[in-house]
Amino acid sequence: MNILYETDRLKLENEFEATFLTDKSTGATLLEDDFYGDPNCGLIDKENKWAIIAGEHLTIWTTKKWKRIEDEDLKWIHSIRIKDSETVEVLTDPWNRNSAIWEIHPLTFEFKRIRDFNDYKDQEYSENVIW
Numbered sequence: 001m002n003i004l005y006e007t008d009r010l011k012l013e014n015e016f017e018a019t020f021l022t023d024k025s026t027g028a029t030l031l032e033d034d035f036y037g038d039p040n041c042g043l044i045d046k047e048n049k050w051a052i053i054a055g056e057h058l059t060i061w062t063t064k065k066w067k068r069i070e071d072e073d074l075k076w077i078h079s080i081r082i083k084d085s086e087t088v089e090v091l092t093d094p095w096n097r098n099s100a101i102w103e104i105h106p107l108t109f110e111f112k113r114i115r116d117f118n119d120y121k122d123q124e125y126s127e128n129v130i131w
Contacts, residue, residue, distance in 0.1 A: 004042035004053065012042040012051055019053050021061055031061045033068065041080050043088065050106035052088060054080055060106050067109045074102055074111060078129060091131050094120035101131065 001013040001020075010030070011022045019039050021031035031051070039055035051061045054077035058069040076093040083089050083103070090102040090111075099117040104110075117131060 002038075004039060005044050005051075007044045007046065007048055009048045010044050010051065012044055012053060014039050014053075019059070021051050021053075031059070031066050033059045040077055043080050043082065045106070052080060052104065052106060054090060058090070058104070058111075060104070060109055062107055069109070069111065071111075073098060073100070073113065079131070089114070091117060091129065094129050094131070095123070095125065097121070 001015045004012045004014060006012065009024055011024050013020050017035050017038060019033045019035060020029055022029055033053060036056040039053045042051065042053045044051045049063060053059045056076060058074060058077060060067050074092065076096060078091045078093050081089050086105060086107065088104045088106060090104055092099050094117060101114045101117050103112055103114050120129060
Protein backbone atom coordinates (compact mmCIF):
# COMPACT_ATOMS: atom_id res chain seq x y z
CA MET A 1 0.00 0.00 0.00
CA ASN A 2 1.10 3.51 -0.81
CA ILE A 3 0.41 6.11 1.90
CA LEU A 4 -1.00 9.31 0.39
CA TYR A 5 -1.41 11.15 3.70
CA GLU A 6 -1.83 10.41 7.40
CA THR A 7 -2.50 12.09 10.71
CA ASP A 8 -2.27 10.74 14.24
CA ARG A 9 -5.76 9.15 13.81
CA LEU A 10 -6.38 8.60 10.09
CA LYS A 11 -4.48 7.08 7.19
CA LEU A 12 -5.20 7.56 3.49
CA GLU A 13 -3.72 4.80 1.31
CA ASN A 14 -4.03 3.43 -2.18
CA GLU A 15 -3.13 0.21 -3.89
CA PHE A 16 -3.34 0.37 -7.65
CA GLU A 17 -6.68 2.10 -8.35
CA ALA A 18 -8.29 1.36 -4.96
CA THR A 19 -8.13 3.96 -2.20
CA PHE A 20 -8.87 3.54 1.51
CA LEU A 21 -9.30 5.89 4.47
CA THR A 22 -8.68 4.00 7.70
CA ASP A 23 -9.09 4.78 11.38
CA LYS A 24 -5.65 3.86 12.73
CA SER A 25 -6.82 3.03 16.27
CA THR A 26 -9.57 0.58 15.27
CA GLY A 27 -8.49 -0.50 11.80
CA ALA A 28 -11.98 0.36 10.51
CA THR A 29 -12.26 1.40 6.86
CA LEU A 30 -14.09 4.74 6.78
CA LEU A 31 -14.02 5.15 3.00
CA GLU A 32 -13.22 2.97 0.02
CA ASP A 33 -13.14 4.44 -3.49
CA ASP A 34 -11.84 3.42 -6.91
CA PHE A 35 -10.03 5.71 -9.32
CA TYR A 36 -9.28 5.41 -13.01
CA GLY A 37 -5.53 5.30 -12.59
CA ASP A 38 -4.02 5.89 -9.18
CA PRO A 39 -5.02 8.98 -7.22
CA ASN A 40 -2.38 11.72 -7.45
CA CYS A 41 -2.76 13.24 -4.01
CA GLY A 42 -4.69 13.39 -0.77
CA LEU A 43 -5.09 15.49 2.36
CA ILE A 44 -6.57 15.00 5.81
CA ASP A 45 -7.64 17.88 8.04
CA LYS A 46 -5.39 18.26 11.08
CA GLU A 47 -8.47 17.80 13.29
CA ASN A 48 -9.57 14.72 11.27
CA LYS A 49 -12.89 16.34 10.25
CA TRP A 50 -12.41 15.70 6.52
CA ALA A 51 -10.22 14.03 3.93
CA ILE A 52 -9.80 14.60 0.19
CA ILE A 53 -8.51 12.17 -2.41
CA ALA A 54 -7.85 13.44 -5.92
CA GLY A 55 -6.86 12.21 -9.33
CA GLU A 56 -9.17 11.49 -12.25
CA HIS A 57 -12.01 12.65 -9.95
CA LEU A 58 -12.30 14.16 -6.47
CA THR A 59 -13.64 12.38 -3.39
CA ILE A 60 -14.37 14.20 -0.14
CA TRP A 61 -14.99 12.41 3.15
CA THR A 62 -16.36 14.03 6.30
CA THR A 63 -17.27 12.47 9.63
CA LYS A 64 -20.95 12.56 8.57
CA LYS A 65 -20.84 11.48 4.89
CA TRP A 66 -18.71 11.34 1.76
CA LYS A 67 -19.18 12.46 -1.82
CA ARG A 68 -17.54 11.58 -5.13
CA ILE A 69 -17.33 14.61 -7.44
CA GLU A 70 -17.09 13.81 -11.13
CA ASP A 71 -17.22 17.20 -12.81
CA GLU A 72 -15.75 17.44 -16.33
CA ASP A 73 -13.97 20.72 -15.48
CA LEU A 74 -12.66 19.53 -12.12
CA LYS A 75 -10.90 16.46 -13.48
CA TRP A 76 -7.34 15.07 -13.60
CA ILE A 77 -6.25 16.80 -10.43
CA HIS A 78 -2.51 17.33 -10.10
CA SER A 79 -2.14 18.63 -6.55
CA ILE A 80 -3.93 19.93 -3.46
CA ARG A 81 -2.99 22.43 -0.78
CA ILE A 82 -4.69 23.81 2.33
CA LYS A 83 -5.65 27.47 2.03
CA ASP A 84 -7.15 27.89 5.51
CA SER A 85 -9.04 25.82 8.11
CA GLU A 86 -12.14 25.56 5.91
CA THR A 87 -10.77 25.79 2.38
CA VAL A 88 -8.57 23.71 0.09
CA GLU A 89 -7.13 24.71 -3.28
CA VAL A 90 -6.89 22.21 -6.12
CA LEU A 91 -4.79 22.41 -9.28
CA THR A 92 -5.97 20.46 -12.31
CA ASP A 93 -3.48 19.09 -14.86
CA PRO A 94 -1.09 22.04 -15.57
CA TRP A 95 -0.43 20.86 -19.15
CA ASN A 96 -4.10 20.56 -20.10
CA ARG A 97 -5.76 23.38 -22.04
CA ASN A 98 -8.42 23.62 -19.28
CA SER A 99 -5.96 23.78 -16.37
CA ALA A 100 -7.28 25.81 -13.44
CA ILE A 101 -7.08 26.44 -9.73
CA TRP A 102 -10.23 25.56 -7.80
CA GLU A 103 -11.40 26.32 -4.28
CA ILE A 104 -13.04 23.48 -2.35
CA HIS A 105 -14.94 23.66 0.94
CA PRO A 106 -14.68 20.07 2.23
CA LEU A 107 -17.37 20.29 4.92
CA THR A 108 -20.02 21.61 2.50
CA PHE A 109 -18.76 19.87 -0.68
CA GLU A 110 -18.94 23.23 -2.50
CA PHE A 111 -16.38 24.06 -5.17
CA LYS A 112 -15.71 26.92 -7.56
CA ARG A 113 -13.15 27.79 -10.20
CA ILE A 114 -10.81 30.55 -9.02
CA ARG A 115 -8.76 31.14 -12.16
CA ASP A 116 -7.20 29.56 -15.20
CA PHE A 117 -3.66 28.23 -14.79
CA ASN A 118 -1.66 28.68 -18.00
CA ASP A 119 1.88 28.81 -16.56
CA TYR A 120 2.90 25.34 -17.80
CA LYS A 121 1.09 25.13 -21.12
CA ASP A 122 3.42 24.28 -24.01
CA GLN A 123 6.21 23.39 -21.57
CA GLU A 124 7.82 20.02 -20.89
CA TYR A 125 6.58 17.91 -17.99
CA SER A 126 8.12 18.69 -14.62
CA GLU A 127 7.70 16.95 -11.25
CA ASN A 128 7.67 20.30 -9.44
CA VAL A 129 4.87 22.68 -10.32
CA ILE A 130 4.88 26.12 -8.71
CA TRP A 131 1.40 27.45 -8.29
